[in-house]
Amino acid sequence: MAEPQSSAGDVTRAAAPQGKPPLRVGMVGYAFMGAAHSQGWRTAGRVFDLPREPVLSVLCGRDADAVRAAAERHGWAATETDWRALIARDDVDLVDICTPGDSHAEIALAALAAGKHVLCEKPLANTVEEAEAMAEAAEAGCARGQLAMVGFNYRRVPAIALARRMITEGRLGTLRHVRVSYLQDWLVDPDFPMTWRLRKEAAGSGALGDLGAHVIDVAQYLAGERLAGVSALTETFVRRRPLPEGGSGPVTVDDAAVFTGRFASGALASFEATRYATGRKNALRIELNGERGSLAFDLERLNELFFHDGTEPGAHAGFRRILVTEPDHPYLDAWWPPGHGLGYEHTFVHQARDLVHAIAEGRRPVPSFADGLEVQRVLAAVEESAAKNSVYTPIVF
Amino acid sequence: MAEPQSSAGDVTRAAAPQGKPPLRVGMVGYAFMGAAHSQGWRTAGRVFDLPREPVLSVLCGRDADAVRAAAERHGWAATETDWRALIARDDVDLVDICTPGDSHAEIALAALAAGKHVLCEKPLANTVEEAEAMAEAAEAGCARGQLAMVGFNYRRVPAIALARRMITEGRLGTLRHVRVSYLQDWLVDPDFPMTWRLRKEAAGSGALGDLGAHVIDVAQYLAGERLAGVSALTETFVRRRPLPEGGSGPVTVDDAAVFTGRFASGALASFEATRYATGRKNALRIELNGERGSLAFDLERLNELFFHDGTEPGAHAGFRRILVTEPDHPYLDAWWPPGHGLGYEHTFVHQARDLVHAIAEGRRPVPSFADGLEVQRVLAAVEESAAKNSVYTPIVF
């Protein structure tokens, strides 16, 4: 392994606008999530009126050349090749963790110990034990004014935030059904090659931890309550995949998970996470049915929320398509005129916005590490149920 | 109870067109299903070129005045008030059973014993034991040239028949996922009154037997294979409902059922049946994902089938909406020009058409009583799993 390297940093690029205290970000990892977070940090202050100005201070990755190229591309002022060095820097106020799940706990605990704020990608960790340690450290950090958030970015899709607002206002009444599925199809081809995401030691789990974590979080977020228990089936459809070096290797994670559950209030839930839904590219589909109304959403049409008002006369009732682009919709007052839709990466702009506000105002951000821990407990119960012949498995909080 | 009554029958109304042998139908029951079946029998020979002409011969119901009014309305030539009398008549070739599930077995067994053909509404029976006896009797009848069919009419939605054809042609390849839900909302209001459908002794089960039977049959029909096992949760959300006579009575059936399962081939399945999905009126939704393609359907848009061809180049691929109204679509050569859609009751016209052909040609019709028995076994496994803490319950065939 190479000697850790620091680039001096092009301080001019990291300068914050006059008058606003900067919030200097050090980010670990620069693949898909790193690109999305960069976009979020860079844009948030240009669109929203923030109390502190995010500064893309230091980017960290193991390969010195690659991380320098990524920093250049994404606009980071300096680079590190060792995340411990990044955490040690004085010009970093917040550590943003965009690495695979097996390193989340170690980095987050060290960052909190070093006095930094933390944003950690989901899922919070690969095990409940790690997540518990992280939630505990976050709680202690919070008491010291260090704030920690987990990156369930879909809470920041305006349509989902609007759904939550409408549920809070009582538009659905007592919930009866929650059904959430997250359908992708990138593993359909059996010749798609082996990756670290298909190895349990690195990824923790497969579709479950990747997509299932989202469906669980968004379900609990929208319902405003916890799942009480689950019954699950998981499956690995293609058990060996080609290795880059030739031959094939075993897939040691789930390809898909289907599970049912009960919410604390008695509502029934139905979940699915898969990478084998041919033709579905990013279909996070949500439907909630309550005594007074229903809501439906599909991430492939992220600017739309469908609402059925069950209190209307039947002759005029129907699911209405709310185009979530009005100025009184969540986050929308800062964007474009009605009908001019947003895209996927806007969730990261909103995430950055909300976290900056929380830090500036000393409030605990949501979703907190405790929220991330809750999701982890549900994931663990899903795996336990799947291992025990699908028996209904209560979730212990 | 009143004396059984026979009306002499207006034979002129029952006359078949010249030259075609009649198929004289005696129908028991005349509520929702009776009206739909009447429409089917009356129309089939007007639209399709049938080998025998269905004749609406005798209608049977307990209340003499009511059954006469219904016969008048729906165009039946004669009436009976005792189903045994109907079965005994010489001018009945086929007994069509449209009663609640608790009388299916007795009537069907008697009709088969009397040498009649039988069409029995779904679910085939209220218990596996009854269904076994019926399937056995149907098998014996078949050997004698008496044919029996169970009324899973949704197999005759042209879009669903087309889906089956495409699956048979290999357009989906190896199946990975089957998800079917049947969402209605007529019980959402807790003040909706008690009916026999909410009492176990009459209805057998609630949403499960009513809607769940459809989702199981259509899933097995489309997949072309059997479910191997299921894991289930059921719930009764509103446990007492107003009685017509005042006060309230206990609801003794399920309001909703969610269950997962595995097909024999290893495909994962996910099911839901509910009467509490606010705003969903008749949403039988089907999606199948295979290695080569996917299909999707919603009964609320019954003239449309969505197909994703996974073998196309990604740049041009997408779910296409097939408007199932072309002359080379199932059943459509007899109907209207392209784009002129069909409705719900056309499934009963198609059912009548197919059964008449099977009888005339001496072929076993599908779905047979054996198919109905298979569904019954799955329903029983769902109930057993729900009663046993959702444990995965294999289906014994």
Added chain:
Amino acid sequence: MAEPQSSAGDVTRAAAPQGKPPLRVGMVGYAFMGAAHSQGWRTAGRVFDLPREPVLSVLCGRDADAVRAAAERHGWAATETDWRALIARDDVDLVDICTPGDSHAEIALAALAAGKHVLCEKPLANTVEEAEAMAEAAEAGCARGQLAMVGFNYRRVPAIALARRMITEGRLGTLRHVRVSYLQDWLVDPDFPMTWRLRKEAAGSGALGDLGAHVIDVAQYLAGERLAGVSALTETFVRRRPLPEGGSGPVTVDDAAVFTGRFASGALASFEATRYATGRKNALRIELNGERGSLAFDLERLNELFFHDGTEPGAHAGFRRILVTEPDHPYLDAWWPPGHGLGYEHTFVHQARDLVHAIAEGRRPVPSFADGLEVQRVLAAVEESAAKNSVYTPIVF
């Protein structure tokens, strides 16, 4: 030409239920429209509680064998080969004209002169002059208790009838825009052969009279007011087509028409009728925008009406999909439970129902021949504008 032939008629098949006075129908023509009207007459009394019972009495067509086969198929009791003979029969109360447009006027005038009620397919005639004579005769007939209706069947799509009801209730307020297009694609292939529909002498016009007549009628019906003037372009894309006998012949009608207009109230209108919209099978699309709301409809999804209530708060507003299958929707109380959709031919059942009621109650039915004449005047103005360099052409009433 063959000697006119009468079949004695199978009187048993024409018998009406006891107690209700029959309405004996004699229908001229038995192609597409004849089949649809047969379905309407046969079914109306089985589904709706009618004051008179429609009886499929006599079917008329030029070819004796063909008309007998059609009568057998569609359930008519007797046949004629000369429409004059049909009109002369005592057992015909109503003449239903399903022939091409060039014979409408002659048959309708003769039928009215003979004291019959009349139902005439659209467009009412091929010229304004013919239509004027027909409307005048219908007016005179009405004074004698003979009623005449023109078959703009789409007014009887429940969603369109609901739209009219909502507009009447003021849900749209002052109208600003009406846009209606009728898109089909059966002429896209330049090798599609010549038919009478493409010859001016028989068909009067092409897409304009066939599809354009519908868009004009439905626009005026929904708006509740007349068009004041139009500006039009028409085009014949494929000017010669193969003849059955070999070689090719000239197409002498329009393939497509696009036109704009103004309603009396000042609303702007936009229309299109074409047989060249590849992939659109029967897309009669309607949208009306008013100061208080909007409505949208597509015949390819005929059970759905989309409504935007402009008086709602923006945050919750959106086009809602009303599934027009509720008991308090037009015509729906006689059909199936909510969510169980209707099809194309139900419009003919509803048309029969409404006409029987009008006749029994001595009310002038709508759309009347006067309404058909109005459409004819607009069609003439469209053709005049197209011939005069698209100049805005007022419609003279």
Added chain:
Amino acid sequence: MAEPQSSAGDVTRAAAPQGKPPLRVGMVGYAFMGAAHSQGWRTAGRVFDLPREPVLSVLCGRDADAVRAAAERHGWAATETDWRALIARDDVDLVDICTPGDSHAEIALAALAAGKHVLCEKPLANTVEEAEAMAEAAEAGCARGQLAMVGFNYRRVPAIALARRMITEGRLGTLRHVRVSYLQDWLVDPDFPMTWRLRKEAAGSGALGDLGAHVIDVAQYLAGERLAGVSALTETFVRRRPLPEGGSGPVTVDDAAVFTGRFASGALASFEATRYATGRKNALRIELNGERGSLAFDLERLNELFFHDGTEPGAHAGFRRILVTEPDHPYLDAWWPPGHGLGYEHTFVHQARDLVHAIAEGRRPVPSFADGLEVQRVLAAVEESAAKNSVYTPIVF
């Protein structure tokens, strides 16, 4: 009027990454379009690998305080209050004109005269004469290596770019129909106050120049050919509107325009532009029907393109929804994984990307000022036709 003011500029914020030549932008105007263009310039180089690095150099607006606040918000290094001063600066390579249409010509001509590249918002000008002068100056500039583009940003919606690619590949064959409408609703309320956009002297025209310019450009772009002539109706529904100072003032522009036309090849076209389509927020709807296929698009669902392949067997054909998020779709290789949609402002990122490439490679960018002039000629013909009783008005090129 205040003394023109220059801010020294925070040069550190304007620095380009090492190694890439900067492209220093000076932008005039900072309202809606200014914000969108800022987003485009800031993001393009972070997502795409550009040959030159856009630098947000100078922002110009009349009010010194307001422009400084806007520069701070949107990330511009310096400010000017006089556009002539901006054009005179050495640290500006490209002038980006985001002002109302009445100043486009003057600024663009001056910028070209000063040796700058130019990006000008649409419509190119308020009159054909201005547009001709601009196109001529752009042509001359092009010969000197100065490049000019007009901001028809919708050409850079990936779905629209894909549509163009498919049309170029021959997927539609000979075009028969083009229909494009742009529906908004922000003027529905008659109490919405007067703005400069409703005064002819400032805005040139109303819905026509604002929305109609887009529909004309996108129609000609996709068809790959010019409109030959048009026939038009325009209307001003609400003729007086409240003034901020009290009382009311006259609206002197159109509220809506509907027009038809012919393309050079003979295809029929139908257009609509309105601000009165209640519930339609940003519905730029496009449909093209060709002999071999059809395409459809709605800007309210901008990540989707609908394609009907008319060469497929009818039984499997249908409009397919292409989710335009695949790596081989236009612009998408630089963004997110499949199914992760883009938003409105991405069109400005793509516009910036394409213009930077054109400048670096010395290629004439599209849409050029000549393309903008073509649109202007069509707009003029629409107005002329509307003024002359809708007579068909050829477009002179």
